[in-house]
Amino acid sequence: MNSPILHFISPPIPYFVDCGHATYTAGDVHINRNCIGVFDLIVVLKGILPIGEDDTTWELREGEILILRPDGYHYGSAPCTGDTKIIWIHFQTFGSWKECLSMDECLDNQAELIESHKQKAYLNHADVCSIFIPKTMKITGKAMEVLDMFFEQEHEPQSMRNWKRQASFQLFLQHLDRDLASPSDATAIQLAEKIELFIRHNYTSGITNSMLQKELNYHPNYLAKSMLKVYGMTPMAYLQNYRLEQSKRLLLQTSWSVARIAEEVGFHHVSHYSSCFSKKEGLSPSGFRRKFIRER
Structure with a gap:
């Protein structure tokens, strides 16, 4: 897969913050934002979304995912050419993370990232592991099923909704992590x-x-x-x-x-x-x- 990889150390597992839907018509442009402080996971449900982060731009198509960094400049790189629908999920982590260009780079830097994590996450004697999430990819059917379930929980009472969404979000990340692996x-x-x-x-x-x-x-x-x-x-x-x-x-x-x-x-x-x-x-x-x- 020719995509950068977001390398997280866990625990703690990256946690859900907020989510929603957005709709664009022809000529609309994604909002410009700088250093929003959370990861912004975007899934295109319909149409094409031109979007950029710092010096890189993408044209996200139906069924594609992009994760924008909490410390980057995000912007619409061009107007939408037709009706476009997306879902977005904001998430964050207390632990260490790094964006790498390849899995080899992730593994080369894994030991150093783990040591940094143990200081940042206040873990002195816990077992930790790596989570590898592609920055951009085509969503699988299984992962989409989890997202559908995730948004169905909007109708739950708030106390139950928050618990269930955290669990669903972690299951979704697990799918992304496993789907990244080659045979x-x-x-x-x-x-x-x-x-x-x-x-x-x-x-x-x-x-x-x-x-x-x-x-x-x-x-x-x-x-x-x-x-x-x-x-x-x-x-x-x-x-x-x-x-x-x-x-x-x-x-x-x-x-x-x-x-x-x-x-x-x-x-x-x-x-x-x-x-x-x-x-x-x-x-x-x-x-x-x-x-x-x-x-x-």
Whole structure:
């Protein structure tokens, strides 16, 4: 797909803010706006919408989606030539995000974006993942069904409508995220998710590349390639990172010794654990604990 990609780190999942319909007749132009502070997702239901963001312009046709950035200049690039109908959804995120030119660029910058996210989203020990949303694409039938359901909720009482719309919007994003993947990407994603799940369930034991090969029946090189593509790190690097993240939880939620925590999360030597932790976090496990827990 020849489209830029919006790369979000979650949680928190991008959340719905507002939505509506708009109709244009021949000669009408989309309104000009600058830095509106929310993402503006547009779906054309009928006609053609000429629209621009900064120095790029599009002619959106029926069934096409465009996501405009919260920090860009949006404008009608030309008058509509006929009756045009659109739906728009405003959404935002508290987490880190970046617009990239390709999936390769997204993955190359994934580790850096995750580290930025953990500071911006106030997450010190939560598992995070990437959401990849194409900036522009042709909407699929399944995604359109979710949007139809989304707008049908306008007739719900406000208290129920807000809950249901958030859930529907997240389901819609999930469709966009999955529809982006090529067949080869989809295979890598499925395999990487199996590796990730196996590591999560067995991280306290002595996982090796040979064990993963036996469990998943793929050569370690292909397993590593899939994990690098999806998570930006090899299975063994992911294992170490996951163990360190779990140790943060124990540092904050228990009074266990550093040695016990190291053993609980799968490190055989407390010195190795402390060295890995310090290299990743810039402070020792004890220093991390003191930073967030004040003794009475």
